[in-house]
Amino acid sequence: MALVLALFALLVSLLLFFARRRHSYWQRRGIPHDVPHPIWGNIGDWPKKKHIAYVFKDYYNKYKSSKSPFAGFYFFFTKTAVVTDLELVKRVLIKDFNHFENRGVFYNEIDDPLTASLFSIEGQKWRHLRHKLTPTFTSGKMKHMFPIVVKVGEEMEKVFQDKVGNAKGGKVLEVVDLVARYTSDVIGTCAFGLNCNSLHDPQAEFVQVGKKAITERRYYGLLDFFIFGFPKLARRLRLKLNVQEVSDFYTRIVRDTINYRLKTKEKRGDFMDSLIEMYQKDLEGDSEEGLTFDELLAQAFIFFVAGFETSSTTMGFALYELAQHQDIQSKIRKEVNEVLAKHSNEFTYDSIKQMKYLEQSVMETLRKYPVLAHLTRLTNTDYTPDDSKYHIDKGTVVVIPALGIHYDPSIYPQPEKFQPERFTEEEIQARPPCTWLPFGDGPRNCIGLRFGLMQTCVGLAYLIKNYNFSVAPETPIPMKLVTKNILISAENGIPLKVEKL
Numbered sequence: 001m002a003l004v005l006a007l008f009a010l011l012v013s014l015l016l017f018f019a020r021r022r023h024s025y026w027q028r029r030g031i032p033h034d035v036p037h038p039i040w041g042n043i044g045d046w047p048k049k050k051h052i053a054y055v056f057k058d059y060y061n062k063y064k065s066s067k068s069p070f071a072g073f074y075f076f077f078t079k080t081a082v083v084t085d086l087e088l089v090k091r092v093l094i095k096d097f098n099h100f101e102n103r104g105v106f107y108n109e110i111d112d113p114l115t116a117s118l119f120s121i122e123g124q125k126w127r128h129l130r131h132k133l134t135p136t137f138t139s140g141k142m143k144h145m146f147p148i149v150v151k152v153g154e155e156m157e158k159v160f161q162d163k164v165g166n167a168k169g170g171k172v173l174e175v176v177d178l179v180a181r182y183t184s185d186v187i188g189t190c191a192f193g194l195n196c197n198s199l200h201d202p203q204a205e206f207v208q209v210g211k212k213a214i215t216e217r218r219y220y221g222l223l224d225f226f227i228f229g230f231p232k233l234a235r236r237l238r239l240k241l242n243v244q245e246v247s248d249f250y251t252r253i254v255r256d257t258i259n260y261r262l263k264t265k266e267k268r269g270d271f272m273d274s275l276i277e278m279y280q281k282d283l284e285g286d287s288e289e290g291l292t293f294d295e296l297l298a299q300a301f302i303f304f305v306a307g308f309e310t311s312s313t314t315m316g317f318a319l320y321e322l323a324q325h326q327d328i329q330s331k332i333r334k335e336v337n338e339v340l341a342k343h344s345n346e347f348t349y350d351s352i353k354q355m356k357y358l359e360q361s362v363m364e365t366l367r368k369y370p371v372l373a374h375l376t377r378l379t380n381t382d383y384t385p386d387d388s389k390y391h392i393d394k395g396t397v398v399v400i401p402a403l404g405i406h407y408d409p410s411i412y413p414q415p416e417k418f419q420p421e422r423f424t425e426e427e428i429q430a431r432p433p434c435t436w437l438p439f440g441d442g443p444r445n446c447i448g449l450r451f452g453l454m455q456t457c458v459g460l461a462y463l464i465k466n467y468n469f470s471v472a473p474e475t476p477i478p479m480k481l482v483t484k485n486i487l488i489s490a491e492n493g494i495p496l497k498v499e500k501l
Helices: 002-022 027-031 052-063 088-093 123-135 139-164 173-193 205-215 222-229 230-236 243-264 271-283 293-322 324-341 349-353 356-368 402-406 424-428 449-466
Strands: 069-073 080-084 171-174 375-378 399-401 467-471 495-500
Touching: 027 069, 027 088, 052 069, 052 080, 052 349, 052 402, 069 173, 069 399, 080 088, 088 349, 088 402, 123 139, 123 271, 123 449, 139 171, 139 173, 139 271, 139 349, 139 449, 139 495, 171 173, 171 467, 173 205, 173 243, 173 271, 173 293, 173 449, 173 495, 205 293, 222 230, 230 243, 271 293, 293 324, 293 356, 293 449, 293 467, 324 356, 324 449, 324 467, 349 449, 356 449, 449 467
Parallel strands: 080 399
Antiparallel strands: 069 080, 171 495, 375 399, 467 495
16 A cells, blocks of 8 residues: 555556656746646636637737747647747748647547648648649639539628518528528538538528537547647547547548549539549559548548638628628628629629729738637747747747737727738738738648638628628627637627618
8 A cells, every 4th residue: 555655646646746847847947928837838818718819919919029930838738839920920820830830639539530721731742642632623623613602602792681571670690591591502512522401491401510529529628628738649549539420521522522423423513523533543553643542531531620610700701700890791782783783693703803802801801800819820840030049849849820910900990909900912912921810821721712702702792792781689799709719700790780782
């Protein structure tokens, strides 16, 4: 018994020594930082009271005036550098990208292949996959997929018509759910070739499993934190992120879609067509240009998750802001009608590109509500900027607090105000680079940026042309966010008053 107690005491002592040693790293380096909690590090009130993006935003505001280009932070026991200097942001994302090419997030391509997407994989595998997928998102491919997006936009307008009707004074609708069904149908068609019908059937399996893919995890509590805090160790332990129902569902529909298209030789000009072409190359033995089934599956999955969540959230927040700024909403509506009048009142790829003020409003929405509000990079080699004091060790996680940058009054005066004019060409050119980061920047930016903006602008153009959105008594002002999610989202949806024009 005495031996057991002695061994237990030794183990506790070793753990305490390890914790103190890890949490003294930034102090030994002379880097400004907050005193960490013995276990949680510097995560503070996340996830119970504060979104993690606001933890990093507060850190940015606290230390941006220090002489150091970054501040020390501990995500549990993981040493993290929160960048506070725009020059270092540019170096990490673009100029010295070779030192920071990986995100350092969890993926497990063997046990949980859905996680091994372009977003998460690393090194040479990422470079090869990025090279293979880049042609999928050219302007030509966007034009091919545009009619699909327009068709779903028309269906969304009909659903709003059914719900609003000719009710005097309009009706209060929860808009996030409705626009999420629009983006679900767009992505379901473009990525999987499926007529999901979620606009007309809110209980459609595709949208319900899609929501689970975003909100549900296989594990909760400390084990979930462990996966995010120690991704490499979690991979070695063969842990998984996605619940089995989600994995089984997407594996089945992707396999069925591939088999159907190969059998019928159907070509739709969508994202899945491009993936299947690469899959066929792999079957023919061309591993350089081809994709395995698991690789194809992961890309189709991330295309859905990223396109579904980011675009629907952005559309919801855009309508939320426009409901509070009737003058801006009217200006967008005028632009949409004037542009369409020049294009036989038809939505075309070129007509959407001409709706500049609409696009500026979307960009301003993404400034105020960047769905992924902080960027992470893993230092893959020792890195030393101009001053050796600010050397960043290999293995350090680097966080770029996009939300903090987006709300920095020295970059965006009166940052709480919604001002689409911030994104005229002249205003963009007048700002430093890497100050608008909803899609990241540099070689590892979001590959689907243009598609995301396209489906968002099409959806908003249809709605604003035909309906007026205004604040209802139920509208949450100020906005409350879900604190436990990594992505930015409204806590209880966004109810707005909707009137047919």
